[in-house]
Amino acid sequence: MKPMQCGSCHQEFRNTEVRERKFNYYGYDMRCPKCGSWLAPDNRSVMLRGVGFLLWVVGLVIVYFMSESESQNSSYVIAAGFFSLVGMALFAASYKASQLTPKKT
Numbered sequence: 001m002k003p004m005q006c007g008s009c010h011q012e013f014r015n016t017e018v019r020e021r022k023f024n025y026y027g028y029d030m031r032c033p034k035c036g037s038w039l040a041p042d043n044r045s046v047m048l049r050g051v052g053f054l055l056w057v058v059g060l061v062i063v064y065f066m067s068e069s070e071s072q073n074s075s076y077v078i079a080a081g082f083f084s085l086v087g088m089a090l091f092a093a094s095y096k097a098s099q100l101t102p103k104k105t
């Protein structure tokens, strides 16, 4: 895995070096092993992650119910499957795009 960069001291560190984490609704905040400041992902990537996850789940649910029903319309199933994949890609991209910003405590 690619090292992360601290938004406070700008030093790079790896996920395995992080000793303290605080879990919350969007993932977790972590403490920089170099300078000890608490870091959170930036708002934009947190939003991207939320939107991606929602699309992913909603797409999957639609595909599931449509393929269960008798009067299935395959083009809707394909469209929903496509949205689900886009959501999954956004979700994954949000981890790559995220920047760690120092958190005020």
Ligand SMILES: [Zn+2]
Pocket: 006, 007, 008, 009, 010, 011, 032, 033, 034, 035, 036, 037
């Ligand atoms: Zn730091």
